[in-house]
Amino acid sequence: MKNIIISVDNLSYKINENRLFSNVSFSLCKGECIHIKGSNGSGKSTLLRIILGITSPKKGKINYNIERNISYLGHKNALKSYLSVEDNIKLMGLLNHHELKGHLETLSLKKMLDIKVANLSYGQQKKLALLRVFMNNSNLIILDEPFVGLDKENQNILSSFLNNELQNEKGIIFTSHINCEIISKTLKID
């Protein structure tokens, strides 16, 4: 049981009288991945936000069995459009990270350091935002639709990165309606 990163017990959430999900329970161990599936508006993103502690659940509780250290990428990329790629990396606190050069090459962002984020395509912005996840030192990675906006090649890069992270004993929770090759358990909320 000591391998459990997070356990969720009977989590329920409703907006006014509209119940999004009820009695959701699961636990995530080190090296495990949970793929949350559900139709539009079923509360997948809300569930992630509850796990992150941004939104409070109406019922149920979440227990972190390890130090709370989460790497998160949501629908919004948390990038400053008026800043260059390099400045955004600086804002993420990753400019001096030893793995930065390698990841910039992998994601084809190396030649774009001086370009303003506003001038990047959505896919390029997504890749830049993913650096936050790629160079994390967290024990739990939470991603909300991480494959949206990425081409097949970059989807594969992300998938293989996440599979690697699983081997490094990290926990991953993500939502996606795009099929991906990540070894994961499925949690369906509807």
Add this chain to the structure above:
Amino acid sequence: MKYFGLELLKLRKKTRSWLGPILVFWLIMIAYPLTIEFSPENLEIGFFSVLWIAILLSMMFATEDIFTEDYNDGSLEQTLINDIPFVYQVVLKVMIHWLLIGIPISLLSFIFSLGTNGNLSLSLLILPFAMMSSYIFLNLFVLGNALSLNKGSVLGAIITLPMALPVLIVLGKSITAIQLEINYSGFIFLLLGSLSIIIVTVPIVVSYIIKAHLE
């Protein structure tokens, strides 16, 4: 200190956010003499009233998108989940805005005051009053901005503007006391007292409001 540097970078690179309020202040102070008959006596009559209102308006513009931008691009969510307490981050954000906008405006206040009345000792006294009032106004409008985070900054400004009126009254009275050469230290302590309460309470309240918005 790392977070301080990063926030400073964000504001510094967004020139219109810090230069805009300074220019608004400068324009108001430049425009003031043009609206009255140009004589030293006339200039001095309404100068300080215009000065305080110019500081108030500049601080209102300075906080226009202090949280809105971070809210819209998802940075606030990232800020909320990192290990630095959110209250501390709010304090730093306000402080950086004050350093880049409040301090230059306070210095300009001194210059404009000196240019208008030629009284160095009076103008030097304006400096601490301008510095304190700019920090108080900044905090008040930050509160307003947080309250109206997804409803536009104008609403927030309207909500918090009445809270700035007592400060304007104290500022007006303190100038009268200085000009009449009576004891004005009480007004400084009053502003310092307000400032010390605001410095502590506003970031706490703002952090709760923003968390509620993100829910």
